[in-house]
Amino acid sequence: MNTVDRRRRLGPSNAIPLSFPSVESNSDIENTSVSSFNEQKLFIQLSNIPTATGSSFLQLGNNLLLASVYGPRPSFKRTFNSKAVLKITFHSSPFLSSRQTESTFNNNNNNNNNNHLNSDIDPEYQIVNSVILSTLETACSNLILLDQYPKSSIDIFVNLINTDKSTKFIELLSLIHTAVNLALIDSGISVKNFPSSIVSSSSSSSSSSSSSSSQIFINSIHSDIYDNDDEKDLQNEELLTFYIPKSTNNNTNIKSTLKDSIDDAIKQSRALRSELSQFCYNKL
Amino acid sequence: MVLSVAESAFIYDSLVSSHPSRPDSRKPTQYRPLKANCGFLPNSNGSSRIYNPDGTECISSVKAKVIRSNNISDLINVEINIFGEKDNTTLCQHLTTLIKESLNDSFDFNALKLTDKYYFQLYIDISILYLPEDFRYSSYTFYSILSLISMGVYLALKSAKLPLLVSDKKDFEVEEEPTFSDDWEVSSYLIPRDSISTFQPALVFIVGIAGNTVIIDPSLEEEHVLEHGVCVTWSNSKITTPIQSLALSTSNNKAIKPNLVIKSMDLVEQVAGDVINALNTISEQEIDEFDVVF
Amino acid sequence: MSIISITTPVSKNSEIENFSKDDEDESMYDDAIDGVLKKPEKKYIGIDNRSIVTPGELITEDATWMRGHGTYYLDEHTYSSVAGMISKVNKLLSVTPFKGRYRPETGDHIVGRVIGISNKRWKVELGAEHAGVLMLGAVNLPGGVLRRKSDNDELQMRAILKEGDLLNCEVQSTFSDGSASLHTRSLKYGKLRNGMFLKVNSSLIVRTKNHMHDLPGGVSIILGVNGYCWIFKTKNNVENKINAATGKAESEMKAASSSKGYSVGMGSLSITRLEEESSWEIYSDKNDIISANIKETISRYRSCLVALSFCEIAIDVKRLVKAYEISLGYGDVNSLVSEDIKKSIGEDLINSEKMRG
Numbered sequence: 015m016n017t018v019d020r021r022r023r024l025g026p027s028n029a030i031p032l033s034f035p036s037v038e039s040n041s042d043i044e045n046t047s048v049s050s051f052n053e054q055k056l057f058i059q060l061s062n063i064p065t066a067t068g069s070s071f072l073q074l075g076n077n078l079l080l081a082s083v084y085g086p087r088p089s090f091k092r093t094f095n096s097k098a099v100l101k102i103t104f105h106s107s108p109f110l111s112s113r114q115t116e117s118t119f120n121n122n123n124n125n126n127n128n129n130h131l132n133s134d135i136d137p138e139y140q141i142v143n144s145v146i147l148s149t150l151e152t153a154c155s156n157l158i159l160l161d162q163y164p165k166s167s168i169d170i171f172v173n174l175i176n177t178d179k180s181t182k183f184i185e186l187l188s189l190i191h192t193a194v195n196l197a198l199i200d201s202g203i204s205v206k207n208f209p210s211s212i213v214s215s216s217s218s219s220s221s222s223s224s225s226s227s228s229q230i231f232i233n234s235i236h237s238d239i240y241d242n243d244d245e246k247d248l249q250n251e252e253l254l255t256f257y258i259p260k261s262t263n264n265n266t267n268i269k270s271t272l273k274d275s276i277d278d279a280i281k282q283s284r285a286l287r288s289e290l291s292q293f294c295y296n297k298l
Numbered sequence: 299m300v301l302s303v304a305e306s307a308f309i310y311d312s313l314v315s316s317h318p319s320r321p322d323s324r325k326p327t328q329y330r331p332l333k334a335n336c337g338f339l340p341n342s343n344g345s346s347r348i349y350n351p352d353g354t355e356c357i358s359s360v361k362a363k364v365i366r367s368n369n370i371s372d373l374i375n376v377e378i379n380i381f382g383e384k385d386n387t388t389l390c391q392h393l394t395t396l397i398k399e400s401l402n403d404s405f406d407f408n409a410l411k412l413t414d415k416y417y418f419q420l421y422i423d424i425s426i427l428y429l430p431e432d433f434r435y436s437s438y439t440f441y442s443i444l445s446l447i448s449m450g451v452y453l454a455l456k457s458a459k460l461p462l463l464v465s466d467k468k469d470f471e472v473e474e475e476p477t478f479s480d481d482w483e484v485s486s487y488l489i490p491r492d493s494i495s496t497f498q499p500a501l502v503f504i505v506g507i508a509g510n511t512v513i514i515d516p517s518l519e520e521e522h523v524l525e526h527g528v529c530v531t532w533s534n535s536k537i538t539t540p541i542q543s544l545a546l547s548t549s550n551n552k553a554i555k556p557n558l559v560i561k562s563m564d565l566v567e568q569v570a571g572d573v574i575n576a577l578n579t580i581s582e583q584e585i586d587e588f589d590v591v592f
Numbered sequence: 593m594s595i596i597s598i599t600t601p602v603s604k605n606s607e608i609e610n611f612s613k614d615d616e617d618e619s620m621y622d623d624a625i626d627g628v629l630k631k632p633e634k635k636y637i638g639i640d641n642r643s644i645v646t647p648g649e650l651i652t653e654d655a656t657w658m659r660g661h662g663t664y665y666l667d668e669h670t671y672s673s674v675a676g677m678i679s680k681v682n683k684l685l686s687v688t689p690f691k692g693r694y695r696p697e698t699g700d701h702i703v704g705r706v707i708g709i710s711n712k713r714w715k716v717e718l719g720a721e722h723a724g725v726l727m728l729g730a731v732n733l734p735g736g737v738l739r740r741k742s743d744n745d746e747l748q749m750r751a752i753l754k755e756g757d758l759l760n761c762e763v764q765s766t767f768s769d770g771s772a773s774l775h776t777r778s779l780k781y782g783k784l785r786n787g788m789f790l791k792v793n794s795s796l797i798v799r800t801k802n803h804m805h806d807l808p809g810g811v812s813i814i815l816g817v818n819g820y821c822w823i824f825k826t827k828n829n830v831e832n833k834i835n836a837a838t839g840k841a842e843s844e845m846k847a848a849s850s851s852k853g854y855s856v857g858m859g860s861l862s863i864t865r866l867e868e869e870s871s872w873e874i875y876s877d878k879n880d881i882i883s884a885n886i887k888e889t890i891s892r893y894r895s896c897l898v899a900l901s902f903c904e905i906a907i908d909v910k911r912l913v914k915a916y917e918i919s920l921g922y923g924d925v926n927s928l929v930s931e932d933i934k935k936s937i938g939e940d941l942i943n944s945e946k947m948r949g
Contacts, residue, residue: 093435097549142395143391144388144391144392144394144395145392145395145542147388147391147392148388148392148542148544149542149543151388151545152543152544152545152551155545155548155551156526156545156551156552156553157553206553234553235553237553237555248556249555249556249557251555251556252552252553252554252555253543253553253554253555253556253559254553255542255543256541256542256543256554256559257540257541257542257543258539258540258541258542259399259539259540260399260402260403260539260540269536269537269560269563269567272559272560272563273556273560276556276559277556280556
C-alpha cells in the first residue's frame with residue numbers, strides 16, 4: 015500500500031504487522047441503513063486500515079470499496095509549497111472479472127483486441143478512470159483546507175474491490191466519492207464542511223418511460239450561510255464537483271430540467287448527509 | 299508561473315466586481331482572437347491547425363479506415379498528445395475522455411456507414427504543440443485547452459473528405475470488400491454540407507467562474523484565480539452532455555453554487571452560435587497551396 | 593462587436609516575390625560545387641561600410657580588435673556569431689543581436705519575479721539566460737535602512753518576498769556567466785502592488801534614463817529593460833514626492849503642481865523618510881482600493897502595450913501615451929483585443945510620428 019519508506023518516517027518497518035482485521039470478527043462494526051439508491055443497505059466501516067490516517071470500507075450490494083487517506087506528511091520536494099499537495103490514486107482490483115475498466119489509451123498493437131473486449135459493454139456501465147480521478151481531484155481540492163498544511167502532501171488511495179453488472183458507472187462514482195469523503199472525515203484532516211455525494215435521477219415528468227432519465231452526480235457541502243426557509247436554503251448548497259453523463263433520452267433539453275434535478279439532488283444529498291453525520295457522530 | 303498575491307488579487311477583484319473586467323480587457327463573452335485553417339495535411343482525410351495569440355497551438359488530424367464492424371461505440375478513436383506531457387497523466391486522459399464522449403454523443407453515425415457490413419473508423423489525433431515551460435510549478439491546470447482542442451477537432455471533422463465508394467452498397471449477401479474511386483475530385487465531405495443531412499460535431503466550452511462572474515475562454519492568467527470551471531458541450535444547437543466541473547486553478551478553487559451552473563450554461567448558449575458560424579466560415583475556405591499554412 | 597474572431601494565418605513573407613525557380617536552383621547548385629572545389633574566397637567586409645552582419649560573416653582581419661559578445665575568433669580573423677549590429681567601443685568589437693533573450697547589464701532597471709529562496713538570497717526570474725540573485729543584504733529591511741541584517745531576517749525571508757512576487761530592482765553587477773546580482777536599495781525599488789504585469793520582447797524596450805513613468809489617467813508604468821512591464825495605480829501624493837525626486841523632469845513638474853511648495857532639496861530628507869516608509873508596509877500583499885476607472889485605464893494601457901509589441905514598434909513612454917490617445921478613438925476597451933485594431937493603432941502611431949518628422 016505504501017511507497018518504500020527509505021527514510022523510516024513511519025518507524026521501523028516491522029512496527030505494525032500487516033494484518034487486516036476480518037470484517038466479521040471485529041466487534042465495533044456498525045451497520046447503518048441509509049436510504050441510498052435502490053433502497054439497499056449501505057455497510058460502512060471506518061478506520062479499518064491501521065497504518066492509514068483515515069480509511070473507510072463501503073459495501074452496497076456487491077460493490078466493495080476501500081478508501082484510505084495518508085498524511086498530511088512532509089513532502090521533500092525541492093520547490094516550496096504553501097499548501098498541501100494532493101495525490102489521488104484509483105485502483106480497481108484485478109478480480110473484477112465481470113467488467114473491464116476502460117483503457118482510455120488503446121495502445122495500437124492490441125487495439126483490435128481492446129475494441130473487441132469493449133464492444134459488449136454499454137457505455138453507461140463502463141468504468142472511466144479519468145472521470146473518477148478528475149472529479150475526485152476537483153472535489154477534494156475544493157473540500158480540504160489545503161492551506162493549513164504547507165510543505166506537506168496528502169495521498170488518497172481508492173480501491174475498487176468488487177462490483178457487479180447492474181451498477182451503473184455513475185452510481186459507482188457516487189459510492190467512490192462517499193468512500194473518500196468518509197475516509198477524509200475519519201482522518202481528521204480539516205475540511206470545509208461535511209460532504210455527501212449522491213446520484214439523482216431526475217425522471218422528467220413529461221417523459222413516459224421512467225427508465226430513460228437524465229442523471230446527475232453531485233458531491234456537495236453546505237455553505238457557511240444558512241437560511242431558515244428550506245427552499246431558499248437549497249441555494250446555499252455548494253457543489254464540490256458534478257458530472258452529467260450521456261443521457262438515454264436525447265430529445266429533452268438538459269438545461270430546462272437541470273435546475274430541478276440539481277435541487278432534487280441537493281435534497282437527497284442532504285438526507286444522506288444527515289444520516290452519514292449521525293453515523294459518524296456515533297462512531298467517532 | 300506563480301502569480302504574486304497582489305497580482306492575483308488584482309485580477310480576481312477585477313473579475314468579481316459588479317462590472318467585471320478581464321486582464322486582457324475582454325468582455326466576459328469575448329474570445330481571444332484565434333487563427334485557424336484546415337485541410338493542410340496531405341496524408342490525412344481532414345486536418346486543422348488552430349492557435350491562440352499566447353502561442354498555444356493545436357493541430358488535429360482525422361484519418362478514416364475501413365473496418366468490418368457494426369459496433370458504433372468504437373468507430374471514433376481519439377488520441378491527444380501534449381508536448382512534454384506523458385500520455386498517462388490525468389490531464390491527458392481526461393481531455394481524451396471528454397472529447398471522445400462529446401463526439402460519440404453528437405455524431406451522426408450514418409455518415410460513417412459505407413455498406414451493410416463496412417464502416418469507416420475515424421482516428422482523430424490531436425497534438426498540442428506548446429505547453430507553458432513552467433507548467434509544472436504553476437497554479438493552473440490547463441484544462442482551458444479543452445476549448446481549443448474541441449474547436450480544432452470540429453474544424454478537422456468539417457474539412458474531412460472521404461473517397462467515393464464505387465462498389466455496391468448492399469453487400470450483405472456478397473463477400474466483397476468495398477472499393478473506392480481513385481479520383482479525389484469526386485470525394486465527398488464526411489459531414490455533408492447540404493442542409494438536410496448535415497449535423498454538427500460537438501463543441502466543448504470551458505466556462506470559468508469567479509464570484510458571481512462567469513467568463514468564456516479563460517486565459518492562463520485568469521485560470522490562476524478562477525474558483526471553478528465548468529465544461530459544457532454544445533451540439534446541434536443545444537446543450538448536451540457531458541457537462542462536468544473542472545478545477546481550473548490549484549490555488550484559489552472553491553465549491554460552486556448551483557445557480558452558477560445554470561448561469562454558465564446561459565453564457566454558452568449566448569456565444570455558441572457565433573462560435574459555430576466563425577468555425578464554419580473557416581472550414582469552408584479552400585486552401586490552394588499547402589505552403590501557405592505556415 | 594463580435595464575440596469571436598477566427599482568421600486564417602497570413603504568412604509574413606507573402607509579399608516576397610517568387611522568382612523563377614529553375615535558374616535559382618541551378619545557380620545555387622553551382623555555388624555549392626564551387627564551395628566544395630575551392631576554398632571560399634575570404635571577402636573583407638569592412639567595418640566602415642557594413643554594420644549589419646549575419647552569423648559566420650567575417651567582420652575583420654585585423655587582430656588588434658578586442659572581441660566581445662556575439663563574435664568568435666578563428667585564424668586571426670574575427671567572425672560574427674549572431675545576426676545583429678556591430679558595435680564598437682574603443683577597441684572592443686561586439687555584435688548586438690536583433691533578437692534574443694535579455695542580457696543583464698549593470699544599472700539596468702528591471703522587473704523580476706521571485707522563483708526561489710535559498711541561503712540568504714532570492715532567485716529572481718528576469719527572462720535572461722540565468723536567474724538573477726537578490727541577496728538578503730541588498731534589500732531594504734523592514735524597520736529602516738540603518739538596521740543590520742540579523743539571523744532573524746534570514747529565517748523570515750519568505751515574509752519579505754516569496755515565490756511569485758514581482759519586484760522592481762536594479763542590476764548591481766553581472767557575472768561572467770551572464771547572471772546578475774540585483775539590489776532594491778532605494779525607495780523606488782521594491783515589491784510591486786496595485787497593478788498588472790505584462791511581458792514584451794526585451795529588444796523592444798528603449799533604454800532611457802528613467803524607466804518609471806507617471807502616465808495621464810492616474811496610472812504609472814515601469815518599463816523594465818528586460819521587457820517585463822508593470823502597470824499600476826499611481827501612488828498617492830506623499831509617496832509621489834519620493835518618486836519625483838528620482839526623475840528630474842518629473843520633479844520639476846511636480847514642484848510646479850505641488851501645493852505644499854515642494855522643492856528639489858526636500859528630496860534629501862529621504863533618510864528619515866526611509867525609516868517611515870520601510871516598515872513592513874512596503875512588503876504588504878494587500879492592494880489599495882482601486883476604482884473601476886483606474887482599472888479600465890490600466891487595462892487600456894496594457895492593450896496599447898500589447899498593440900505596440902504586436903506591431904513590433906520600439907516602446908518608450910512618449911509612444912505609449914500617444915498610442916493611448918489613439919486608442920481612445922477606438923471606443924471601448926474590449927475592442928482593442930482585435931488584431932485589426934492593434935494593427936491600425938500601430939499604423940496610426942507611425943504615421944503621426946512621420947508627420948512630426
